[in-house]
Amino acid sequence: MSKRHSVKYKIDRRMGENIWGRPKSPANKREYGPGQHGQRRKGKLSDFGVQLRAKQKLKGYYGNISEKQFRKVYAEASRMKGDTSENLIGLLERRLDAIVYRAKFVPTVFAARQFINHGHVKVNGKRVNISSYQIRPGDVIEVREKSKQLALVLEATQSAERDVPDYIDVDHNKMTATYSRVPGFSDVPYPVQMEPNLVVEFYSR
Structure with missing residues (x-):
């Protein structure tokens, strides 16, 4: 990683x-x-x-x-x-790495950053390798065809550890996610x- x-x-x-x-x-x-000082009493x-x-x-x-x-x-x-x-x-929450993580394409936000940097993600059909790329409502994020069967992706999409928030519409069969709206603080899980x-x-x- x-x-x-x-x-x-x-x-x-x-x-x-x-x-x-x-x-x-x-x-x-x-x-x-x-x-070594981690167990000291905290003031x-x-x-x-x-x-x-x-x-x-x-x-x-x-x-x-x-x-x-x-x-x-x-x-x-x-x-x-x-x-x-x-x-x-x-x-x-508009960062590309945050959305790839929220969509459950990868198990962690750290993995999302590397996943994007290695060119596995497209935004509106174009490859984007910048983790901080700002997504707008209506943008479609997808995993590249060659990357859909990666063990990392399959593990994340099948995990019951967390749910996809309602401001992202995800299709795990097609490995696509649509960013529907900018969430408020109370919407973020x-x-x-x-x-x-x-x-x-x-x-x-």
Whole structure:
């Protein structure tokens, strides 16, 4: 998998939560953080600490996006009309890797990134290999014909671990997904509580 694949569960351990809701997560057995100091008693977080943690959790959930890229998404959300936290979630859920993951074409968001980078995905009939590509309502995402029988894809589509949200219409027989609308925060099936309002507070300090 991608470079981050081998360390992705450290995000779970650091947060003390199973942020992807996966049964393999070590956070299910060890709620303390990774490393030799992970079991130290944790003090009460400051307001800044709470905001930072909320940002790290949301950023980590989407494949541990780089800080530069995540800040860019926030800046775009703040320029848009309406609630910035809702805009932030809408932009993150419009990412191609997020939609490939939501459509259950792959088992994890990390796998989605590599799957896209290796050219297995088309958008409206054209191959796209940029994970952060912004999808618009009505766009059709499909797995390339040669990639439909990959073990990774078959495993993901048959998994009962999670459901496809209602803002994506999926046909697993044809391996296509249509992005029907930009979701609101309450529409997104996060396995744990996300707090985009605290992320907005963090960046607007």
